[in-house]
Amino acid sequence: MEIPKTYEPQKVENKWYQHWLEKNYFHSEPDEREPYTIMIPPPNVTGVLHMGHILNNTIQDVLIRRARMQGKNACWVPGTDHASIATEAKVVKKLMDEGIKKSDLTRDEFMEHAWEWTNKHGGIILDQLKKLGASCDWERTAFTLDDDYSESVIDVFIDLFKKGKIYRGTRMINWDPIAKTSVSDEEVIHKEVNSKLYNVRYQIEGTDDFLTIATTRPETILGDTAICINPNDIRYVGLAGKKAIIPIVNRSIPIIEDEYVDMEFGTGCLKITPAHDVNDYEIGKRHKLETIDILNADGTLNDNGLHLKGMDRFEARKVFAKELEEKGFLVKVEDHINKLGFSERTDAVIEPRLSMQWFVDMKELSKPALDNVMDGNIKFYPDNIKNTYRHWMENIKDWNISRQLWWGHRIPAWYYGDGENDFVVAKTQEEAIQLASEKTGKNLNANQVKQDEDVLDTWFSSWLWPIANFGGIKDPKSKEIQYYYPTNDLVTAPEIMFFWVARMIIAGYEYLGEKPFSNVYYTGIVRDKLGRKMSKSLGNSPDPIKLMEEYGADGVRVGMLLTAPAGNDLPFDTSQVEQGRNFINKIWNAFRLVSSWDIADIEQPNSSKIAVDWFESKLNQTLTDINDQFDKYRISDALMLSYKLIWDDFCSWYLELIKPEYQQPIDAKTKEQTIVFFEKLMRIIHPFAPFVSEEIWHLLRERKEGEDIIVTEWANVGEINKQIINDFEIASEIISGIRNVRKQNNLANKKAIDLGIVKSKNHPQKMDDLIIKMGNIKSLSYIDDKMNNSFSFIVKNSSYFIPFDDTIDIDAEKAKIEEELKYSQGFLKSVQKKLGNERFVNNAPESVVNAEKKKQADAIETIKILEGKLANLK
């Protein structure tokens, strides 16, 4: 078979992915083995893969593949989220482009369009994940609007309602005038914006005096129902109880007192619009004020907007301000920076709005969720993110779960009258009719019992993700939930900690009395190299599919993880993916080298024996470190260790050491050992680079049916000989020394040289054959005294001499040695200063003092050697 000079991922990746699928390796069923479960953070069903997904899912795949190799029953459950508001917005926009208005459709008609859209675009993202190599159990692919799943969602709603944890009530909520729905507090993003502060004067009724208020939203003056001052404000003594006249509107409103008013801000005079401001609403309640709502659901003014009726709120602001000015009510306009709430999904300016909604009472529910994270029962990586979590949990507010949308789980509440309590909560209409009939004592029919028009917040379904997907809501004792729950790791973005992570933990304790996962790994945000978040609108995100086509999935995976510690943002640049690809190619070429060797019945060279012994220990030691990094969820460190093990230790040292001359055969023993090493390395790298490792695994040896790397055992740690690792390190320093001398003096690498050694006890004599091979040494000899006319360097107090055959620059050589000498003398001085310090000797632990003493002795010896060399040069 022809082996290509560079690795060709396109030819390999799909082949292996199909193979894995055919062998059903990704599928999991409960059995005797220890389960290892990850639930994918379900992407939006109509979403497309972006770089954030690549990062997130690569990490999950690395974890799941390693667990699978460790003999655990690995189960990675994939799926998608119906993403109520986001998807509905997309469908509405698509219809709009076709000239269809949502308001012209019935609910059923709209749903048909939505499903059509979902079926067309749904799951694209899951196919894209396959390109990445994601080893998800596709048979378990879930969707939050699946029948079973939906039933669990509704069951939970009914259950929480029965427990009194869900209630319906009129509250100030966040209103999104574009999507025309309420949204939860978490879906509101506060941003600083430049705005204007309008100072407007109101006449005090029955006088010619005026009060001046400050407002950023003059159009809400139309809904004013009071003017409020601080009772301690001496400027306004005696005004309380009087009335003020709203300019233009000419309505008379009371002047009230409340300590809420900040005397320092603006004029110290506050207009109260209970319908359009959260604080005003609270004040209105305290003072039993009237509430005048001036807005429609879409943000235009309603009948209460008088002559501005039908105008958009922002247009109305301009027009009304102008009118105030023309009529002399506008005192002044100041620039003002304030924070506005924007809808996470539509970016609409959020309108505080009084409305009847459904809420979950979070106080009690959240307690175990807080405790179990704080005491480490659920671990967060990075750990310090716990503080943010705690802060939110300790100040948790009730959760508005109703949305005025159609795409989602319809709220199972049924109304039989207009009264606030004229409803029942039931799974089906029949049941609702029965309940309602019992409640009212009347015989109600289907026309009289109507279901709530609203749907539930998306997160009210996804908070059940780890439970509902194993049937844990319907039957907490079922085999599946008992086996897979609690799951092991969750890999997600910190942005959705409150939306999702916290709520899954809450649901977990409420429904199973147990955490949903043991570890939460928070990834950072993928940014471009200018530090901007990657986004479609900025156009700064590469297309991951193209990236994988160009660099290979393995290359993308490796490049992505190379610099991605948990919680850290990741400034992404294609050069990283290049690095990943180069690494994969390096592996490929190492394989090409090994596979090119013919075996012959020759003796194993001593240098090969040493190399094999050394690499075995080195590999095992590094593997220990890699395992350790994995245990700490330091994924990029585990990768970097593997990277260096393969590139530096295996390729640059081991292979260079054992490789025979061109087209010469190798001894069977060394080749077999090398293949064994290679196999072990492929197992180590497999979670990161699944495709190339599988490919090479099969090219290294004939494999039987089912002998695939994906299901082989994770490499075990063998014996580690620390001495040999240590000796090799010294030997490699000596070799570097030789190469350095060569480079600086233009001695060709091809030309064999002599090496004289004045040895200290540190010189690893056992490594001599290795030094001879790597240093291209003609003859190596031990000498008692310095060698004349030679280049020299020192490693661990041994001196190494390379005689020169031509004239060389003695002054330069001298200067070099003098510099070394100066350094050593300075070092000795500092050590001696330390040892001369009584307080150091008395206070520092003995081991530290002894280490200093050894340093002193070594330094003295080094200086002696250097002085000798210097004398010799003259």
Add this chain to the structure above:
RNA sequence: GGGCUCUUAGCUCAGCUGGUUCAGAGCACCUGCCUUACAAGCAGGGGGUCACUGGUUCGAAUCCAGUAGGGCCCACCA
């Protein structure tokens, strides 16, 4: 406004409970090499007064305080 967090080579980051003259990695950089596994490469090399100031200590990148500058989360000042 409250809370959390960060500041170490050009870039991205390690550096555990203070102890190898004030320090590491990858990438980038510089210098040689197209040396038959690999130029997507090989070999060699340079580069940091560990943000600043003060304190604790025999000893601090590492602990404490303050200053400056980033970042994140939360919050109803019109």
